[in-house]
Amino acid sequence: MRLRFAPSPTGRLHVGNARTALFNWLLARGHGGTFILRIEDTDAERSTPASEAGILDDLRWLGLDWDEGPDIGGPHGPYRQSERLALYAAHADRLLATGQAYYCFCTAEELERDRARQLAHQLPTKYAGRCRQLLPDDAQRRRAAGEPAAIRFKVPHGREVVFDDRVRGRVAWHTDVIGDFVLVRSEGRPAYNFAVVVDDGLMGVTDVIRGEDHVSNTPRQLLLYEALGYVPPRFAHLALVMGPDHAPLSKRHGATSVGEFRARGYLPEALRNYLALVGWSPGHDDELLPVDELARRFSVDAVSKSAGVFDVAKLDWMNRTYMKQADPARLGALMTPHLRDAGYLTAPDEEGAAFLASLTPMVAGAVDRLEEAPARLRFLFVFDAAAALAREDVAAEFGHGDARGVVAALAEALETAGPLTDRDAYRALVARVKEASGQKGRALFHPIRVALTGETGGPELDLAAPAIDRGAALAPSSGLVPIRSCRHRARAFASALARG
RNA sequence: GCCGGUAUCGUCUAGGGGUUAGGACACGUGGUUCUCAGCCACGGAACCGGGGUUCGAAUCCCCGUACCGGUACCA
Numbered sequence: 001m002r003l004r005f006a007p008s009p010t011g012r013l014h015v016g017n018a019r020t021a022l023f024n025w026l027l028a029r030g031h032g033g034t035f036i037l038r039i040e041d042t043d044a045e046r047s048t049p050a051s052e053a054g055i056l057d058d059l060r061w062l063g064l065d066w067d068e069g070p071d072i073g074g075p076h077g078p079y080r081q082s083e084r085l086a087l088y089a090a091h092a093d094r095l096l097a098t099g100q101a102y103y104c105f106c107t108a109e110e111l112e113r114d115r116a117r118q119l120a121h122q123l124p125t126k127y128a129g130r131c132r133q134l135l136p137d138d139a140q141r142r143r144a145a146g147e148p149a150a151i152r153f154k155v156p157h158g159r160e161v162v163f164d165d166r167v168r169g170r171v172a173w174h175t176d177v178i179g180d181f182v183l184v185r186s187e188g189r190p191a192y193n194f195a196v197v198v199d200d201g202l203m204g205v206t207d208v209i210r211g212e213d214h215v216s217n218t219p220r221q222l223l224l225y226e227a228l229g230y231v232p233p234r235f236a237h238l239a240l241v242m243g244p245d246h247a248p249l250s251k252r253h254g255a256t257s258v259g260e261f262r263a264r265g266y267l268p269e270a271l272r273n274y275l276a277l278v279g280w281s282p283g284h285d286d287e288l289l290p291v292d293e294l295a296r297r298f299s300v301d302a303v304s305k306s307a308g309v310f311d312v313a314k315l316d317w318m319n320r321t322y323m324k325q326a327d328p329a330r331l332g333a334l335m336t337p338h339l340r341d342a343g344y345l346t347a348p349d350e351e352g353a354a355f356l357a358s359l360t361p362m363v364a365g366a367v368d369r370l371e372e373a374p375a376r377l378r379f380l381f382v383f384d385a386a387a388a389l390a391r392e393d394v395a396a397e398f399g400h401g402d403a404r405g406v407v408a409a410l411a412e413a414l415e416t417a418g419p420l421t422d423r424d425a426y427r428a429l430v431a432r433v434k435e436a437s438g439q440k441g442r443a444l445f446h447p448i449r450v451a452l453t454g455e456t457g458g459p460e461l462d463l464a465a466p467a468i469d470r471g472a473a474l475a476p477s478s479g480l481v482p483i484r485s486c487r488h489r490a491r492a493f494a495s496a497l498a499r500g
Numbered sequence: 501g502c503c504g505g506u507a508u509c510g511u512c513u514a515g516g517g518g519u520u521a522g523g524a525c526a527c528g529u530g531g532u533u534c535u536c537a538g539c540c541a542c543g544g545a546a547c548c549g550g551g552g553u554u555c556g557a558a559u560c561c562c563c564g565u566a567c568c569g570g571u572a573c574c575a
């Protein structure tokens with residue numbers, strides 16, 4: 001079984017295309033098949049090496065590796081269409097020689113007039129066939145005279161092309177509505193339908209899984225397989241991925257490229273798992289599936305025929321879930337760039353990295369994306385008692401009860417206590433404050449939270465307080481901005497309270 | 501216009517001639533917690549419309565409607 005993914009390097013990898021790549025990859029990996037990556041860069045104006053590199057990078061990030069491709073080669077290379085031009089030319093010659101293709105000298109204006117006339121008569125729009133009957137000698141003469149000519153395929157009349165699509169079943173087309181399509185443009189570049197057939201034929205592709213925008217190309221390609229004498233692959237056409245408004249997913253719906261999701265702090269395993277479930281169901285109720293199980297269970301026949309809406313809320317849930325399962329060191333490393341962007345650190349050394357890893361329990365499960373980590377951890381890096389007290393929600397804590405007494409007791413207890421490096425130390429301290437202030441529950445904890453973090457909400461104090469003091473003990477070389485200790489915070493808060 | 505396709509909760513979907521039409525996300529309510537989040541429990545929520553076949557249709561067939569794709573010397 002040989003499958004391929006064939007992107008055009010004209011931009012970042014779109015999640016819809018990523019899903020197509022994933023389905024191909026899943027099928028290959030689940031059946032011991034070969035996964036081929038081919039770059040369709042015949043459109044020289046729009047294709048860029050940077051886009052190609054970006055797409056390869058995004059595929060790798062998603063965990064989709066390939067067995068043959070432009071970077072690693074393979075037995076059926078080259079794997080970039082721009083490097084296969086001679087192959088297309090040779091195939092075009094073959095078709096010309098056997099009379100299955102012909103030169104067309106029609107101008108854009110003529111073509112446009114034909115189309116307008118067909119529309120006016122409510123007829124199918126297709127190439128009118130003006131050059132189909134040209135004598136080869138005449139065509140040769142005109143070409144020799146320098147007249148530009150495209151090469152068109154001679155579509156057989158009066159036939160029905162039928163194929164069995166693995167997701168939509170039997171699909172049939174009459175060749176009468178097809179029209180002689182262009183194989184090679186007048187400037188020499190091969191057209192898409194021609195290049196894919198040559199490539200898939202030569203590369204021995206057995207199964208093609210692609211977007212449903214290709215179903216109407218399929219009969220043309222089938223005709224070409226037949227003319228060229230190659231055995232056609234089995235086809236499976238995937239319904240498109242839509243936005244919430246049921247229009248095809250595009251920029252105006254927000255993030256659409258794999259790179260954007262990556263930058264916003266989605267985990268590759270989450271995006272991959274989510275994408276697998278848009279248009280495919282494992283057939284049971286478990287939706288959180290490790291990648292090897294995805295590959296084992298994936299089946300083209302179980303793919304849905306209808307278009308699916310990309311549901312960011314569900315992706316978020318999945319990402320949150322995967323973050324909870326992720327290795328702390330990995331998560332710490334992944335949130336580093338986000339914290340750097342927020343200005344909370346430069347380049348953490350080993351000690352700094354270990355500290356960041358220890359912070360992940362406060363982040364995982366509490367946020368949907370890693371880009372939210374800085375907000376969740378802000379209290380560690382930013383502490384300003386006066387500014388906090390100026391805030392309404394913070395000030396409100398001191399409008400009732402004995403919150404001031406709690407803060408005073410906290411500050412005092414902290415003067416004699418050692419650093420709160422772990423949960424037990426923190427709890428022992430809380431016990432002292434509780435006794436000294438006579439407060440409990442919310443009346444006890446909330447003032448402590450506010451005095452230590454400057455916030456009325458945030459991670460569990462059990463986790464937050466020890467994190468503060470462990471952060472305060474970090475050497476300047478750790479790469480993080482200085483973190484002030486609990487003692488310092490309580491003292492500053494108590495005096496700010498006294499002033500106010 | 502012409503050709504092709506699709507239609508189950510708001511969303512992703514399971515199912516499929518007789519079911520209380522199942523799950524997940526989201527949403528609502530309650531519980532837990534110092535707070536937010538989380539977690540737990542509970543709840544509301546769907547077979548596009550019309551014909552036909554049949555004892556019986558959400559399921560099969562036809563029509564309609566809506567939506568999607570194509571209709572290129574784009575890919």
